[in-house]
Amino acid sequence: MEGGYVNEGGQLKTKNGQKYIFNNGPPSGVYVSRACLIISAFIMVAALISSVLITYFLTSQGLPITEPPPSAQAQSKDHPEHQTDSRANATPLVSAKFDIPDWLKTKKEATTSSPELPPVIVQNEDKLTAPPVGDIPVIEETLDTSIKSTDRLLQLYEGWRPLHYRIVIEPNVESSASNGSLVIEIARDPKVTSWEPIVLDVYNVSISNVRVIRSPAESNATEEVELDFDSDYGDNNATFVIKLAKELSTESNLRLMLSLDFVSQVTDTLQGIYKTSYVNPGNKQLQWVISTQFSPIDARRAFPCFDRPDMKANFTLSIIRDIKTSMALSNMPISHSSSHRPGYIRDDFMTTPKMPTYLLAFIVSNMVDSRFALLDGDIVPRVEIWTRPTFVDMTHYAYKMVRQFLPYYEEYFGIKNKLPKIDLVSVPDFGFGAMENWGLITFRDSALLVPEDQELASSSEHMQYVAQIIAHELAHNWFGNLVTPKWWDDLWLKEGFACYMSYKALNQVHPEFQIMDTFTVLEFKESMQHDAANTSHAISFDVKTSNDVRRIFDPISYSKGTILLRMLNSIVGDEAFRSATQDLLQSFSYENMNRNDLWAFLTRHGHEKGTLSKDLNVKQIMDSWIAQPGYPVVHVERAGADLVLRQERYLLPARNPLDHSRWFIPITYETDELHKGDNIPTHWMTQDLDQLVIKDVFTKKINNDNVVYLNLNRESYYRVNYDMASWLALKKKFSTLPRITRAQLLDDALHLSQAEYLPYDIPLTFLMELFTSVDDELLWSAAKPGLNYLIYNLKREPAYETFRAFMKFIVRPAFDHYGLNEPDNESHLQLKHRALVANFACKFNYDRCTQVAQMKFREWMRDAKKNPIKPNLKSVIYCTALAEGSYQEWYFAYKQYKRTNSASEKEEILTSLGCTTKPWLLSKYLNLTINSTSGILKQDGALAFRAVASNAIGYEMAFDFLQSNIKEIADYYGDGFSTISEMIKSLTIYMNKDYHKQQLQALAANCRKLGLKAVEMAIGMAMEQVNDNIYWRTHSYDSLKGFLEGIVSEFQINIF
Ligand SMILES: [Zn+2]
Secondary structure, eight states: OOOOOEEETTEEEOTTSOBOOOOOOOOOOOOOOSTTHHHHHHHHHHHHTTOOSOOOOOOEEOOOOOOOOTTHHHHHTTOOSOOEETTSOOOOGGGOOOOOOHHHHTOOSOOOOOOBOOTTOOEETTOOSOOOOTTOOOOOOOHHHHOOOOOOBOOOOOSEEEEEEEEEEEEETTTTEEEEEEEEEEEEOTTOOSOOOEEEEOSSOEEEEEEEEEOGGGSSOSSOEEOOEEEEEOGGGOEEEEEEOGGGGGOTTOEEEEEEEEEEEEESSSSEEEEEEEEOTTTOOEEEEEEEEOTTTTGGGTSOBOOSTTOOBEEEEEEEEETTSOEEEESSOEEEEEEEETTEEEEEEOOOOSBOGGGOOEEEESOEEOSHHHHTTTSSSEEEEEEOGGGGGGOHHHHHHHHHHHHHHHHHHTSOOOSSEEEEEEOSSOSSSEEOOTTEEEEOHHHHOOOOSTTTOOOHHHHHHHHHHHHHHHHTTTBTTTBEESSGGGHHHHHHHHHHHHHHHHHHHOGGGOHHHHHHHHHHHHHHHHHTSTTOOOSSOOOOBHHHHHHHSSHIIIIIHHHHHHHHHHHHHHHHHHHHHHHHHHHTTTSEEOHHHHHHHHHHHHHHHTOSOTTOOHHHHHHHHHHSOSOEEEEEEEETTEEEEEEEEOOOTTSOTTOOOOOOEEEOEEESSOOOSSOOOSEEEOTTOSOEEETTSSSSSOOTTSOEEESGGGOSSOEEEEOHHHHHHHHHTGGGSOHHHHHHHHHHHHHHHHTTSSOTHHHHHHHTHHHHOTTOHHHHHHHHHHHHHHHHHHTTSTTHHHHHHHHHHHHHHHHHHHTTOOOTTOOHHHHHHHHHHHHHHHHTTOHHHHHHHHHHHHHHHHOTTOOOSOGGGHHHHHHHHHHHSOHHHHHHHHHHHHHOOOHHHHHHHHHHHTTOOOHHHHHHHHHHTTOTTSSOOGGGHHHHHHHHHTSTTTHHHHHHHHHHHHHHHHHHHSTTOHHHHHHHHHGGGGOOSHHHHHHHHHHHHHHHHTTOGGGHHHHHHHHHHHHHHHHHHHHTHHHHHHHHHHHHHHTTOOOO
């Protein structure tokens, strides 16, 4: 028998009837959990894509410009579907060019100066006869001696703008290279008066046969003229520079055709044009897939280009592929397919609308479609989903979601989807979660595929994740693709909008998910956790290098971006927000914009609708949120009938005490006496005032029993700290408060204590509300981040015993209510909630949970083909069974990992493999992450490592493994980039001793010695985390321990 509570009317009391409230105490730290895996994997791995270790030197093979094949472009518009023209004559590659305008076709011998290629590249201009590219030597530099910093300066060259790229490309898996030819129509930028060279971005691309032809249509000349020029590679071979004669500088309307041949690399590091593979289960043969990932700055790895988001152009792409591959896809439908030369097919794609280079994409593979386009052939846009043949049955859910989200967006934005088709493809081994290439959205398997058969069926959480990722990528069709931020410093605009719109769309399609409520927990957790660090950055900062671009793809851009847009929505109201968005999209279609454009539209529409006071403008409000990192905590004090508010930056105490940042904060509040009914701000805290006094909030001067709470519906990005009288009043009337406010209070209280703004008895008291709020799903979700932080910081300390007993006591009624049996027809929220409750119950070793979990797992082991575990409970049951079980459970799980087809099931098992308490298994598991035959994909390496590192027994082994094998890991994952960074960041959960700092420094020194500069940031963040942990251990541990012991004794909680 545990505990001596009496539960009366929702109030928790001690045995002698005393209401429970503590006083006194302190703390700090940072929460790291697996739960954010979903969005955060998507976000963080995005950063991973942008750098490389291996430097290849390529030899080029010349491919001259010649006549185009007949009429490809002319046929295109009428025949959007793939047509393989078997009658077409096989044409040698040399004549298989793009469609060149007539005036260029007539050009005879070129009289150009050819560029000199960078050193090491051996150009072979004699070999004009065909292809394949297998003769390109690849020299890999060895790690120790030659790893260079992968950081590159992203210089912006002005003076010329691309209008139209015509590209013919033949990517080749065997040679790991792409041969191609390119014509870019370019125009002189009339805004630039100085005479500038033409500068193309390149990365490991060799260029030959350059010609520059003046377009007669844009000059007074009667015929095209081939121009003389000088050309060469720029610094570090990062650019290709063409200098034209100075005499042309007087012509401001100059238009040119720049044609060239190139050879680029087909990487295996998931960036640029890359190759990946899968095994066909039928014949066990390896199938290659060529895919692309150009965002953010890797189009330059594929072909020479103006690789920046404001250099929009049309693209007409042709792909030459081996006849053994069954399909090629790109942004637009195929206009024409023909035999190219024996054994090769050429696919010509329709011309894209104006768009940036980072949105161009193509795929060549033997993957198959799901035949949705056949079923719904007359609906525009045509939607098709492509995957491996064995996964076709897992695409139905995604298709259904696309068809539901599209009409919503078209209606909300007031603009029809622009492209005639949308292909969604699950790419084996994919660095991002998904990528919004216009018309060709690519996904990792688990972000698109939802198994539906009984055994593999997905959890509610996974289905929500898939729906949300699809909604996010589709929203980019408007925000990002149609209208694009000018530069990467406004990345948050496109990502914030895509995130925010995905919530709106999901809310429309699945109102029962109550996703807008989830927003207030999930996005705030994600953003506030990162933004509380000293190492955080302003949501918009000066992006100058490739590392800056990599850095900006993080939760600050995504989660903080979406939170700020929601805040703006609440400031100007729904109507003004929507009309401003529509207006903006109309005004900047096919163009670029920046945040000031958004501010202007919101201000105008807010003023017009009367929701924004005429003496306010959005820029003045938003500057403080955009230009500085972090977020405020607003302190609230009662002064008679008034409230006095002060603000300061929320920072953990180990951090910068001299930070005096202030924000322009919208204030909303309610009391027992005042319920305004909307969330439009009534007051503003400005940066110049030390405090804001709100008069006559209460009708009486003595009002300690009255509640007041701020930041209604958590519309704004700040935490609230109350005076003690207010906390007590809120606790007393907790059950009567709005749902989101309750969740917000618990989350704020836990994090305010973590940062020493509040003694720990307050959050512990609010945590006890879980005891009675058995079915308040949002409150439980809100508790998770703060609780995980405590688990990590206490797990290896004596006080964990008391903490575990306390939590087991609190979680018990909910688990007894829900258990581990899922009845049929439960709602989405109930399914998720049961899983969360069980997760805590098993984590705190409630034996009813752990025993049933083991029993269910053993049932599965008895018949591996029949998994009796319900999808929502897999995570908790797998992990518990492996933690409590022996090596048999572990090997069984690993076998199932290799056996299963389902990507989401694979992820569940990968995480649970790290739950074992057997050191040799953890060690074996770590070694599997760098073994290419283990079945663990590179995209999942960091996930597997994190599973071990977040195990209280495994983290030291994980540290040793990384320290001892850093070179091999860097080699295996390529680039030393985000996989290693992710690994380092996940190491610090349990590190809270001084000697841990020295260990980390030794690791940093090792990385430095190997030239892994890309991980410096991760090491800096890890060091900050360790400092916080040490500070918390020194300052808050004892007082928390004291409170916990007090509660356990007061409620007579059995600590076993
Ligand atoms: Zn996005």
